[in-house]
Each structure stands twice: as structure tokens, then as C-alpha cells.
Amino acid sequence: MQAVASLRYGVIFKKAFSQPDVFTAFVKDILGIDIIIDHVETEKSFPSPVGNVNNHFDLFAEDKINRIIVDIQHRRYPDHYHRFLHYHCAALLEQAVSAKDYRPALTVYTIVVLTSGDKHGRDMSLIDFDPKDRHGQGLGEIPHKIVYICPKYLNDETPEAWREWLLAINDSLDEQVDETHYHKACVQKVFASIQKNTLTPEDRARMKDEYSEDELRREEWDKAEQKGREEGREEGAKIKALDIARNLLNVLDDATIAKKTGLTMTEILQLRQANR
CATH class of the missing domain: 1.10.287 (Helix Hairpins)
Structure with missing residues (x-):
């Protein structure tokens, strides 16, 4: 067993997931996309506030090769669905200043990790911005997405690629983990970075x-x-x-x-x- 700091604390979550290889591995398993980055910003904000609100992104990375922005938000608020929708839209609108038209240069993905759970009790929920026809078929016009995940509600239908991450996050909350239960190298790296004796x-x-x-x-x-x-x-x-x-x-x-x-x-x- 390892004594670790709980990932429910923002400072600890950022410490673990701001490592570029951990960030990219997590994004790959949650979103199914590959990103190429060499650093992750914490407490990212834009030079000019969007909509008169100066948002601070917990973890923010920009892949200029694949033209993707991914931000990971952590923490539960009474208004977290609306709050992080606003953050997501801010990352879109900030690009409009330099864009030739209303199509942003970079696709924006937001992952919200609700370590404390949520009143709806779902392991995941999704805001998909792509227009749909009356049959629910996407038009493939707008790729931007927000994914809310709640490790507390891991269940048999949770995607296999997500399971070890969600188990690890939830396992850390009591500040004790059995690292032998985990096989992903980057999950092991998360545990190594949040050991209590390294704080x-x-x-x-x-x-x-x-x-x-x-x-x-x-x-x-x-x-x-x-x-x-x-x-x-x-x-x-x-x-x-x-x-x-x-x-x-x-x-x-x-x-x-x-x-x-x-x-x-x-x-x-x-x-x-x-x-x-």
C-alpha cells in the first residue's frame, strides 16, 4: 500500500496530471484522440477576459500540429455544468479574434473530473456540439465536446479504457492505494508523483x-x-x-x-x- 495525497485536491490533481505524458495518456483513453504536446499549463487564463469574466483553466494544453486544445477541469461546484460550459465556450471565442470566419482554428475538448460525485449519479455525461438531424445523426460539422466524468460512479458499462483511471482517482480519495492493482505506466506515475513523502x-x-x-x-x-x-x-x-x-x-x-x-x-x- 502507498500513502498518497487525495486527488480530490486541485493542487494534487494538477501536480499529477500536468505531466505531459500523463496528460496525453489520459486524453487518449478518455477521448480516443492522440495529441502532441511538450508542456501543460496550470491556471491558464487568456490575456483579455472573454465575456468580461477571466476564466482560469486548471490544466490546459494546445497541440498545434493536430490543431487541438484540451483542457481538464477538476472540482465540483453547484453550477459545474454551466461553469465549465462557459469555460469551454471561452476557449472557442478567444480564437474568434484572429480567425478569418467563425470557424475556430483549433478543436476544443474539455474533460471535467468530478471527484466528489454529482447529483445525477452518472459515470459520464457528454455535451456534443455537432448538429444532429431529426434521427440523431450527427452532421460532422462541429467536433467540439465536453465530457463530464465521475469516478465515484464507475460501473460495468464504463468504457474499458477509462476504468483504471477512474478506479485510481477514486482509490486515492482515502489517501491509501494498492499500486499492485494498476498496470498502466502513467497511472503508476500518477501515484509516484502524489506520494505523501514527496509533497x-x-x-x-x-x-x-x-x-x-x-x-x-x-x-x-x-x-x-x-x-x-x-x-x-x-x-x-x-x-x-x-x-x-x-x-x-x-x-x-x-x-x-x-x-x-x-x-x-x-x-x-x-x-x-x-x-x-
């Missing part, structure tokens, strides 16, 4: 910061969910009170109805007017 003080500081940010975000989500439940209960109680009051309009006077239901006299008067 720098800067790595550990970033991990602590991310942990604190995640805890704060979780508290905010919990508060929002609790507020939603309370508002739902209050709304349900109000609907019930209105139903009771509506049935009493022809039986009791307004003051008595208000006392029994907790409604205001104004609300009861509005009910009487609506039921005339």
Missing part, C-alpha cells in the same frame, strides 16, 4: 486552504438546504391553513377563522373576495 510545504499549505474552502462551501450548502426545507414547511403550513380557512368561510366569522388558522384578517378578507 512540498507549498503543496500541503494549498491542500489545507482547499480543505477549509470546501468546509465553508459545505456549510453554506447545508444552510441553504436547511433554509429551503424550512421555507417549504412554512409554505406547506400556509397552504394548509388557507385550505382550512376556505372551508370555514361559510361557517364561522373572520375573527374566529383567524384564531383557529393563524391567518391574518387581511388574508381571510382576500379569501372571501376570491371566493365570491
Whole structure:
């Protein structure tokens, strides 16, 4: 068994997957395409913000020979489907400045790795930008794609080429991996690069910061969910009170109805007017 840092931390994920050979091997297995790169940028941003939002790409690589951009995003957000769609479109729109027409010079692929899972519980989901006819047949006009993958939901139908990567990512989350279960050289290289005894003080500081940010975000989500439940209960109680009051309009006077239901006299008067 190896003691490793969890790939749920962005700093650790970038440390592992910013290695060009690991990046290209991962892209090959997930997207089925070969790319030629000599470096991977982390926290990539464009000189001029697109759409007045300065996006930062976790991992960004450009293959100028095969005319492909691949960015890998990591981390779960409440709005991750929309957020990374925006990032993907930013990588497309940034090319429009120098393009002769609206066709970007480079094909853009985005891979989003949701290490914490997702409410839909799918191992993968896809946004395919190619136009389709009414039978779902693609026209082959637009190759750009976004692939969302959730290692937590690996199943029997998950593509074989993906399996070891998803297993490795998920296996790292408890900070212990049995490296003998893995055979891909680049997966072994991922484990070697995130061993706990190789972490720098800067790595550990970033991990602590991310942990604190995640805890704060979780508290905010919990508060929002609790507020939603309370508002739902209050709304349900109000609907019930209105139903009771509506049935009493022809039986009791307004003051008595208000006392029994907790409604205001104004609300009861509005009910009487609506039921005339």
C-alpha cells in the first residue's frame, strides 16, 4: 500500500496530471484522440477576459500540429455544468479574434473530473456540439465536446479504457492505494508523483486552504438546504391553513377563522373576495 495525497485536491490533481505524458495518456483513453504536446499549463487564463469574466483553466494544453486544445477541469461546484460550459465556450471565442470566419482554428475538448460525485449519479455525461438531424445523426460539422466524468460512479458499462483511471482517482480519495492493482505506466506515475513523502510545504499549505474552502462551501450548502426545507414547511403550513380557512368561510366569522388558522384578517378578507 502507498500513502498518497487525495486527488480530490486541485493542487494534487494538477501536480499529477500536468505531466505531459500523463496528460496525453489520459486524453487518449478518455477521448480516443492522440495529441502532441511538450508542456501543460496550470491556471491558464487568456490575456483579455472573454465575456468580461477571466476564466482560469486548471490544466490546459494546445497541440498545434493536430490543431487541438484540451483542457481538464477538476472540482465540483453547484453550477459545474454551466461553469465549465462557459469555460469551454471561452476557449472557442478567444480564437474568434484572429480567425478569418467563425470557424475556430483549433478543436476544443474539455474533460471535467468530478471527484466528489454529482447529483445525477452518472459515470459520464457528454455535451456534443455537432448538429444532429431529426434521427440523431450527427452532421460532422462541429467536433467540439465536453465530457463530464465521475469516478465515484464507475460501473460495468464504463468504457474499458477509462476504468483504471477512474478506479485510481477514486482509490486515492482515502489517501491509501494498492499500486499492485494498476498496470498502466502513467497511472503508476500518477501515484509516484502524489506520494505523501514527496509533497512540498507549498503543496500541503494549498491542500489545507482547499480543505477549509470546501468546509465553508459545505456549510453554506447545508444552510441553504436547511433554509429551503424550512421555507417549504412554512409554505406547506400556509397552504394548509388557507385550505382550512376556505372551508370555514361559510361557517364561522373572520375573527374566529383567524384564531383557529393563524391567518391574518387581511388574508381571510382576500379569501372571501376570491371566493365570491
